[in-house]
Amino acid sequence: MTGKQVIYQVFTRLYGNRNITRHMNGTIEENGCGKMDDFTPKVLNRWARMGITHVWYTGVIRHATRTDYSAYGIPKQHPAVVKGCAGSPYAIADYYDVDPDLATDVDHRMEEFEALLQRTHEAGLKVIIDFVPNHVARQYHSICKPANVSDLGEDDHVDRGFDPVDNNFYYCPGQAFAPCFDLYHGEATPYEEYPAKATGNDHFDNAPGRNDWYETVKLNYGVDYYAGGVLYDNPMPNTWKKMTDILLFWAAKGIDGFRCDMAEMVPAAFWSYATKAVKEQYPDIQFIGEVYNPSLYRSYISAGFDLLYDKVGMYDTMRAVITGQAATSAITSAWQQTDDIRQHMLYFLENHDEQRIASTFFAGEARRGVPAMMASMLMQQNPFMLYFGEEYGERGMDHEGFSGCDGRTTIFDYWSIDTLCRAASRKLTADEKLVYAQHEQTMQIARREKAISEGTFFDLMYVNPHLHRQYAFLRHIGHDLLLVVVNFEDHEVDVDVNLPKHAFDFLQVASGEYVATELWSKTKTNIDLQPDKAVRLQVGANGGVVMKMKVTVSENHKTMENIILNEHHKEEFPPAHTAEHLLNQTMMRIFGCERSFNAHIERKKSKMSFHLSHKPSRQEEKEIEQTMNRLIEEDLPVEFEFVDRNNLPEGVSPDRLPEDASETIRLVRIGDYDVCPCIGKHVRSTSQIGRFELLGTNWDEENKVFRVRFKVVQ
Incomplete structure (x- = not known):
């Protein structure tokens, strides 16, 4: 989880x-x-x-x-x-x-x-x-x-109001339960309790x-x-x-x-x-x-x-x-x-x-x-x-x-x-x-955002005393920086949010102009992050904005563009290549297998091969196609993350990396469904893949290999 x-x-x-x-x-x-x-x-x-x-x-x-x-x-x-x-x-x-x-x-x-x-x-x-x-x-x-x-x-010893070891309840010895209200409630006889027990709210x-x-009756600990x-x-x-x-x-x-x-x-x-x-x-x-x-x-x-x-x-x-x-x-x-x-x-x-x-x-x-x-x-x-x-x-x-x-x-x-x-x-x-x-x-x-579940929190209110009905803070992890502002007013506001130099030093974030994606509306804008300068944002009535930026970490001052990755000579068709990631994870979840060991991903037709324990039934083949199209319809975001190869997240194996893999690895995340090292091209969200069509399958009984042929229809 x-x-x-x-x-x-x-x-x-x-x-x-x-x-x-x-x-x-x-x-x-x-x-x-x-x-x-x-x-x-x-x-x-x-x-x-x-x-x-x-x-x-x-x-x-x-x-x-x-x-x-x-x-x-x-x-x-x-x-x-x-x-x-x-x-x-x-x-x-x-x-x-x-x-x-x-x-x-x-x-x-x-x-x-x-x-x-x-x-x-x-x-x-x-x-x-x-x-x-x-x-x-x-x-x-x-x-x-x-x-x-x-x-x-x-x-229990009901003749004792309190017993430190044996009694589970507290008692009023010699007194019947006699609350200050009707005990009948339509019954033929009233409720009777003798001796009375102490009531749950320490009465x-x-x-x-x-x-x-x-x-209720109070328990004795x-x-x-x-x-x-x-x-x-x-x-x-x-x-x-x-x-x-x-x-x-x-x-x-x-x-x-x-x-x-x-x-x-x-x-x-x-x-x-x-x-x-x-x-x-x-x-x-x-x-x-x-x-x-x-x-x-x-x-x-x-x-x-x-x-x-x-x-x-x-x-x-x-x-x-x-x-x-x-x-x-x-x-x-x-x-x-x-x-x-x-x-x-x-x-x-x-x-x-x-x-x-x-x-x-x-x-x-x-x-x-x-x-x-x-x-x-x-x-x-x-x-x-x-x-x-x-x-x-x-x-x-x-x-x-x-x-x-x-x-x-x-x-x-x-x-x-x-x-x-x-x-x-x-x-x-x-x-x-x-x-x-x-x-x-x-x-x-x-x-979805690790900056929220695992990242550092930085409260911005101490440098924004003019914000009385808005609350602003930063969340940060790795190269991800989130600027969050919520608005308690019943009307839209334009706010200037000051960013102190201490925030840059504490989070080790370099100043500069970054492309920010607002995570609720998905709109993009350029934000110039500078110490002790304000960022102007428009925030809707009773709403908020979450501006996500891929930032330079000031510790090494490398920009994302300057990160050295392996050379990449393939020119993938992004919808099909993204579908490859989805299909790998779908096969793993349905059959408990490894990711494909042989894949040819093309614009018109693609093929992927998997080692399986058995030949899939027609029902299982149908489940593959239905699952793929459901994931596409869910419009899962496709996002990238750069990590050190010695600090890969749980579930990502280094075994499939090439021997000459760079020290910095790019991970591709599709919602919370799949994460995989990859330097190819992808769509921004799964709805851009189109419709997934299973064209046919082949089963090699001797080698226990299942080959899937598919295409994506735009």
Whole structure:
């Protein structure tokens, strides 16, 4: 997996639901429910092409709900302690089970999840699920736990408010659960709990209010909150072992990461133990923590977290800039606060807790969030998270039921998402299509440009104090320099962006006039880069520009034109020669073979030979032609990169280089599909190839050689 990490958070229950009944407080029968089967290979492959690398399936583990699944052996939950008809995905009812709402066949819900996991991986995407460590549903009871596992609370001493080792919960001995609201909710009898357990949001008496997390019970990790928060971890609390076993259970399924809900409400000492235990067996697994207190960031990273929400820093700053409550210079201050741990900070603009950008509670229009998305995605190497529907400008202004009209997409109710339904039926508005295109194009840049995923970041705001509603920075790697400017104004602007001498020295870039390609519009212009001089750019309303230049590296002062390459005597037909690159990679992916060992590429007809293990079937030959034409239609960019022959990127073998190959090698990249050393001529993008026609094939059984004859039709 290459390019920048982009996490797509999708609320699994809502994504695929196309029922537009949308009754307030509606049941699953009335309003419908999305299923795991809705995440088809077509959907997943589209996300991968868009630039998404990870999918966070929110709400997979079984949680409390008012829907009755007792016919399937699933315990019924009392509605008094369930928020909304569907229930909160953060009130876990069984850590070892899958939410039955998501299953087409409830009895086989775990198998359906495993199939979803496999489909997602086959699309080249990684899978993240929630781990909710701080609290469980009030009526938690596991029916799917392994036979040798005792249930949470099963062996508790309920006469003790706190026990540092044995108890999984906190209790109010001698007191019944008595919240300050109705406990009936239409049931024949009220909900009863004796003795009362402490509530999930650290409410340690028996009477939580309606605004508390009253549907949940706090888990005990050995912290004595009754005595001021003293931690007892020797001997190890029983909860540590049980919760680590749950992590290992899901890790064994093959997931790639856990998003850990309210991680800071669980002691860092537990995370040190648990992440070490999991990563010893699954070293590549990611832990993403919901930690809101910046003073705790570094201790939770030390405890094993790979990523932390950058909420009170970058998110809050971007929100203030979008709404005009802060100047863009505040963005600089935000990243500087976590610069020493920047690779661990997860940027985002929406999630299930935050209001939608397009809601009347936030910006009112999705386009106003676009420059913040562009900056967040492109300004550093660290990952970005996108919330489903954000890419269409979903407003979140529905009156769903328990959630109410609050600018958020409900996590408590059965519902369907307006923009997703209309996107599926191709009924998006022109503005929604534009917002989608801006998101997709930005993710493509983040995926394709190494300067974004691996390069150096240089903030330009300190020499541009006149920019109050624009944000400017550089990204650099090798000979690639990107000048990025985003505009938070509702109108087009002409801006002068100053480039300090320090930027040239720090990035080791030589001054001079360069041809710059604007990566969103693909337009080209000449830019004169000079120390302490300004570059004038026109930036659209609520948009941005990314000017890409191939620059001279000042360390050796060689221009790209002066780089010494091997002599090249062939005069290729660029469309056919580019098709050769595509066909090589297509054959490698379909048959697992090496690149062609004998090729004759001509304008009218070309031939290429491959060593294969078997004679391709007619279906496989058809797949070759279909794949080639699909790649051509995708209009993948064809770009060049100059590297030292001793520093070839992963996947590029030096074995095929000629013995007298120059020290500097030119690589040809076709999107993120193929990269190969080559000094020939190529088209600028695959749509210029034309149509690929397979003219015929030959099979040499004795030598296991497959010869392909083709032409490209302009």
